[in-house]
Amino acid sequence: LIMTIVVIPKLTATLDVGSEQLPAVTRIVIGFTGAMRKYIVFIIAAIIGLIVFLQRYHQTKEGKSKLDAFILKIPIVGNLLKKIYLTRFAENFSTLISGGLPITKSFEILAGVIDNQCYKDLILETKEEVRRGEMISKVLKKHLDLVPSFFSQMVLVGERTGRLSETLMNVVTFYEKEIER
Numbered sequence: 730l731i732m733t734i735v736v737i738p739k740l741t742a743t744l745d746v747g748s749e750q751l752p753a754v755t756r757i758v759i760g761f762t763g764a765m766r767k768y769i770v771f772i773i774a775a776i777i778g779l780i781v782f783l784q785r786y787h788q789t790k791e792g793k794s795k796l797d798a799f800i801l802k803i804p805i806v807g808n809l810l811k812k813i814y815l816t817r818f819a820e821n822f823s824t825l826i827s828g829g830l831p832i833t834k835s836f837e838i839l840a841g842v843i844d845n846q847c848y849k850d851l852i853l854e855t856k857e858e859v860r861r862g863e864m865i866s867k868v869l870k871k872h873l874d875l876v877p878s879f880f881s882q883m884v885l886v887g888e889r890t891g892r893l894s895e896t897l898m899n900v901v902t903f904y905e906k907e908i909e910r
Contacts, residue, residue, distance in 0.1 A: 816904040823897035
């Protein structure tokens with residue numbers, strides 16, 4: 730922004746070269762700079778309006794769901810956030826079930842802990858499926874876009890061995906290292 734508003738116009742004035750002699754890319758940059766300087770107030774107003782709109786839209790259930798799903802699809806940030814949400818899920822779930830809470834009650838509490846609407850919906854779906862007698866890992870396997878197969882396989886191992894809490898803490902340790910990297 731500083732380059733566009735301050736530096737390039739000073740450089741253009743210093744060069745004092747006719748636009749016919751400049752390369753096409755340079756003319757485009759100079760034209761863009763001129764437009765930015767001329768319409769900066771409108772651009773800032775549009776950006777502020779977009780931010781306000783997105784904040785209000787995010788407060789609706791549909792908006793939160795769509796924006797949270799969009800954020801998870803952003804290449805680097807999305808993968809990092811998925812690992813963070815899965816770490817929170819595993820750590821809190823492990824703590825709750827090792828404390829003796831029933832699994833369905835643990836899922837209700839987890840749904841309140843996780844901020845992302847996609848993961849919240851997954852947790853509530855898992856709670857309902859577990860209530861019907863389904864295994865946790867089987868429900869998680871249906872959602873490969875949110876839960877990597879490694880995570881659901883580790884949950885399956887924990888369910889089969891009866892050491893779900895310990896297995897989840899191993900997953901937490903693994904993902905914490907991934908997040909740090």
